[in-house]
Amino acid sequence: MDTEQLFEEIAGIMNSLENGAFNQHLFKFGKRIFKELIKRGEFDGPNFWEIEAAIKEEIDEEFFSFNGIYHVYLAGEQKVTSLIPQLTELLTRVEEDFLLEEVMDALIKIGTPEVIPAVEKYVTNDDSSMFAINVLENIKHPAAEEMLLHHLEQTTDKSSKTLIGEALCRQLPTKAIPKVAALIEEGYDEKLLDLKEPLYGNCVINGVDHPNHRNGKKNYWKKMLIGMNNRRKEPDETRNAWV
Numbered sequence: 001m002d003t004e005q006l007f008e009e010i011a012g013i014m015n016s017l018e019n020g021a022f023n024q025h026l027f028k029f030g031k032r033i034f035k036e037l038i039k040r041g042e043f044d045g046p047n048f049w050e051i052e053a054a055i056k057e058e059i060d061e062e063f064f065s066f067n068g069i070y071h072v073y074l075a076g077e078q079k080v081t082s083l084i085p086q087l088t089e090l091l092t093r094v095e096e097d098f099l100l101e102e103v104m105d106a107l108i109k110i111g112t113p114e115v116i117p118a119v120e121k122y123v124t125n126d127d128s129s130m131f132a133i134n135v136l137e138n139i140k141h142p143a144a145e146e147m148l149l150h151h152l153e154q155t156t157d158k159s160s161k162t163l164i165g166e167a168l169c170r171q172l173p174t175k176a177i178p179k180v181a182a183l184i185e186e187g188y189d190e191k192l193l194d195l196k197e198p199l200y201g202n203c204v205i206n207g208v209d210h211p212n213h214r215n216g217k218k219n220y221w222k223k224m225l226i227g228m229n230n231r232r233k234e235p236d237e238t239r240n241a242w243v
């Protein structure tokens with residue numbers, strides 16, 4: 001297809017997505033078309049204004065259209081840093097799953113230090129904390145690590161502490177290891193996730209002993225995690241019988 005045909009094709013896809021049942025394959029096909037348009041220079045620097053205009057036009061709408069969602073995707077692919085404030089504002093739109101996923105991916109792809117302070121105020125927001133923490137987890141920068149450490153110490157919400165602890169483990173800083181170990185000892189939100197698993201992985205990858213290795217807890221955790229992973233592979237009836 002020539003460029004004009006590609007734009008006609010994506011217009012048809014967006015129309016189908018807006019007016020019919022959501023189709024994941026069709027949505028992904030639309031992304032492929034936009035990637036091709038990027039390759040052809042249709043959304044280069046001089047044309048960033050088009051991406052900005054499409055997103056800003058929908059900021060005050062009750063729901064984002066698929067045109068807006070695709071332009072959020074473009075903002076991430078093209079690392080449009082000027083849209084960081086608008087993108088972070090969208091982290092509060094928790095009712096819009098497809099939009100939120102693209103917003104998080106876009107902020108992570110942009111990944112500049114400017115994203116980190118822009119996201120911070122959403123870490124303490126009950127509705128958006130999970131999404132803001134996810135962004136910080138995936139931006140491998142010392143400032144993101146320091147911000148997560150700060151909020152691990154400051155927040156009193158057990159679920160937020162648990163998510164921050166996991167994010168820190170996946171950032172792989174060694175100075176987070178004793179803090180997350182202490183959180184596990186004090187008590188965390190075990191219904192949300194198993195924090196022992198990412199902590200053990202952090203210890204192994206960094207080649208350091210778990211803070212409680214002297215009393216044998218590292219080996220205990222290792223055996224427990226291996227056993228847990230083995231049980232995950234068992235059929236449901238076997239697992240139920242074991243319980």
